Amino acid sequence: MSTTPRERNARCSIARSLEVLGEKWTLLVVREAFFGYTRFADFRARLGIAPDVLTARLETLVEGGVLERRPYRDAGQRQRDEYVLTEAGRELKTVLGAFTAWGDEHRPSGFGPSVRYVEEATGEPVRVGFVTEDGREIGPDAVALVPGPGSLTSAA
Amino acid sequence: MSTTPRERNARCSIARSLEVLGEKWTLLVVREAFFGYTRFADFRARLGIAPDVLTARLETLVEGGVLERRPYRDAGQRQRDEYVLTEAGRELKTVLGAFTAWGDEHRPSGFGPSVRYVEEATGEPVRVGFVTEDGREIGPDAVALVPGPGSLTSAA
Structure with missing residues (x-):
């Protein structure tokens, strides 16, 4: 790739949101x-994340139930772990969608x-919004x- | 109030999400x-946030256009600033809603x-979801x- 992580992050809405809103690496x-x-x-x-920071963030995400480790072994290499979204991790899609918007x-x-959200079956764009129980968007x-x-606010 | 910030945060879904997902104070x-x-x-x-940390987080939120300072003066006190959500800040409602869920x-x-999201006019509960341009929730x-x-992913 000819582009740097800094350029990639500069184009990422989530990264720019998290510059304001929190520690960015985990959601990235x-x-x-x-x-x-x-x-x-x-x-x-x-x-473009430092290895020790990435190790710490992956550990946080595994402990938090967002990613799970799966061992793999490439030909001629030692066994390593890869990191796959759990069901809880996949359900962060709405959080990412809200941050992106x-x-x-x-x-x-x-x-x-930098990221678009589309209906998989139709390619139609989708947005994140509030929906009532009977399906009205408001x-x-x-x-x-x-x-x-x-x-504790109401009880205090 | 008879409860501690630690207890309050323990009950807050957003705080618990952010223990995994990022630096918690800004969204709180x-x-x-x-x-x-x-x-x-x-x-x-x-x-229950330390004053210096709160000062830094408020500065981040003001610089990021989420809060704006407004001077106020209570009787017999010096002038101070309060912090009010900007339009961009108010539009974080969807991000908070997604984190809460x-x-x-x-x-x-x-x-x-600890927080519920309701339609103001009816009190009916609402949820955050993906909606197509023609208003279907998926x-x-x-x-x-x-x-x-x-x-840069597609161009690389």
Whole structure:
């Protein structure tokens, strides 16, 4: 590849969102896993992440149940682990979709979206939104956050 | 309040998600802003965050266009700044909604959800999902991530 990880991340809406919103590597590893990458060397090359940081982030994701280790062995090589999304990991698709939409809108790179979300069967673009139980989509402005049963706000 | 920030965070799906997924404070500050808190002392008391860390996170959020400073002065006090969600900040509602759903499902606290999302007009629960351009909701398994125009993956 002729491009650097820095250039790739500069074009990635999620990366730009996470520059504001948190520690970026974990969700970027998850993004690469959604693209089908599973191996330490691939994550490292695509993200330009230091090996010790990548090791720590993979450990966090495995402990958190987002990735699972699977041993593999290439011909003539020692056995290594690859990292595959668990069901919980695959369900982060909505989180990534929400981050991408926000970054595309509020932190655009000038190159256009780096990731698009499409209906697999039709190729039709999809967006992340709020949906009522009877299937009506409603805009975020019509949605309120309220304390739930696990909140201490209402009890305090 | 009789409860500690540690207890409050233990019940918060977003906090538990971010223990796996990134640096937690920024989105938690945003969550508190959605609940209507705007002041340094409120963020500090509700999150149990060290003052220097909170100062740094607020600075990040202001620079990133998520919060804006507004001066206020209580009677007999010096002028201080409060922190109010910008339009970009308010549009993080979908990101928080996606994180909450994931945390409720995959990192439950045992106390039930700490935040619920409801249609303001009806009180009806809403969920975050993928919606096609013609308004059909489709499950995440039917959605594919593909490189967009800003991606270097397709060009490499």
